[in-house]
Amino acid sequence: MYSALNTEPPVEPPPTTAWGVERGEMQDRIDTKRNVRSSRPRKPTKVKMQDVYSFNLEVSREEASIIHQVKERVKEQGRVWWAMEAKNGAGWYLQPEIFAQAEGYFVSSLSLVTMTSTLQLKKLIRSGIPPLLRPRVWSAVSGANKRRSSAPESYYSDLLAAVEGRETPATRQIDHDLGRTFPTHPWIDSADGRAALRRILVAYSFRDSRVGYCQGMNFVAAMLLLVMKKEEDAFWMLAVLVENVLFDDCYSENLYGCHVEQRVFKDLLRKKLPRLAVRLEEIEFDVSLVTTEWFLCLFAKSLPSETTMRVWDVLFNEGASILFIVALAIFKMREEELFAAKHVGEVMKILHDATHGAYDPDELLKVAFEKVGVMSLQSIVKQRKKEQPAVIAELERRGQLNPSDSVQSSSR
Structure with missing residues (x-):
């Protein structure tokens, strides 16, 4: 009942929740959270499937x-x-x-x-x-x-x-x-x-x-x-x-052949992508951190299966030079991102994403053959022979190769 002296209805206190927060304020908080959630970028929807080789x-x-x-x-x-x-x-x-x-x-x-x-x-x-x-x-x-x-x-x-x-x-x-x-x-x-x-x-x-x-x-x-x-x-x-x-001794105990291939690749990177090679050296990134696995596994652990098989198609017909061309193509495709990288971890992530997401083999091989360019097996063999003495000396220094051990010379 209203008082005769007060014609306005009394102002009742706003209802509260069980936590002592005014309901209107609580609703504002809920609406704010909803708006924040809706403004956040949603994670892309993932699809489960199998590729050509049932991976x-x-x-x-x-x-x-x-x-x-x-x-x-x-x-x-x-x-x-x-x-x-x-x-x-x-x-x-x-x-x-x-x-x-x-x-x-x-x-x-x-x-x-x-x-x-x-x-x-x-x-x-x-x-x-x-x-x-x-x-x-x-x-x-x-x-x-x-x-x-x-x-x-x-x-x-x-x-x-x-x-x-x-x-x-x-x-x-x-x-x-x-x-x-x-x-x-x-x-x-x-x-x-x-x-x-x-x-x-x-x-x-x-x-x-x-x-x-x-x-x-x-x-x-x-x-x-x-x-x-x-x-x-x-x-x-x-x-x-x-x-x-493959080059001799790639899978030997001391990985002699793999060490040779890594030195050959570094030389090719300096020739084909000199600006990027200098930048990677500036941030002290050793490319063998990723390329050793690429060459030992022939990309099987890094590239999607059909992309790997397309590389192997050429590998078995034309020889191991394709491994260098494809590796260079991966660096070429992400050249600007890699050049902008500030530290080793960032470079590793860029290259991981580049390889594991390379589901289109035509895109990768187009860069390999058209932008990197074909290199003869003879030129690779010549560069291998140039690098062999340094690798032998390094293995001897580490005690992984005795001076009397014979290391096979390959024309492949």
Whole structure:
């Protein structure tokens, strides 16, 4: 009831919440928080999917779209290969003279017809080999078929029988690394996958005891298994890769060959990207912090699977120079970001994102071939020979190489 002297209704205190805060104020706080939350950038939605080689991925929608486009391009490239088979005959690329370059012959020494087919094959391979044909094409152009034919038919099974149950430092390291080899891949991480991978690695460690086993070979052998399907085929591809395609002693105990390759790459970086090379030296970034893994794993641990396979397509046909070209292309693609980096950690993150997000192999290889440019294997060999004395001296200083030890000289 209102007082006769006060015609205005009494002002009641505002309702409060159980925490003693006025309800209006609480609502203001809630609205403020909502506005703050809505103004914050939302994390991109992640999509779960599998790539061409059944690796489980969690990627952004943009990356998922790129992966789908790559899968479609793989199918289209398959149709190009089938058309060439229809024109030139099934397995035309399996003729030894077609891939004579893998044996060290010059194109100029080939007949016009053979030279044309060789150049066609080179162009096709650079554009990508269909996954279904990779086992046959790789075995042919790499020299694996020839190497395998020179051994007894039962060589691999006999080797497995001979080494069964035997233990060496190499087998112990292999067993340690198996569980860390692509743990997210459904087959590699299965009991059957690990057993097959172990047999290949153990067998090779006994085939070449001088090399034995080196960390990095597990990722290479695992990818070979996924491509070749058959365990014995993957074994022979690993053999020809280590013994013919790559520089000698890349996987030796002291990593002599890998040290040589790192010095060669640093020289190439100074020549191809001099401004960036100087900047990286200014912030004391040693490129071998990332490139050692790239070269030992042949990018298998860094690049997405189909991008890795596209690099390997060229690797088996044209040689190890592609590793340098692709590594330079990665630095080239992120040149401005890397130049602006202030410290080593920032550089590492830029390069990690550049490699792990390289889902479009065509983009990477276009930069490699068009902006970095092709370099001859002969020029790489020349630079290797130049770097070898310094590496030998450094290994001797560390006590990792005795002066009497012989280090193989390679023409590869």
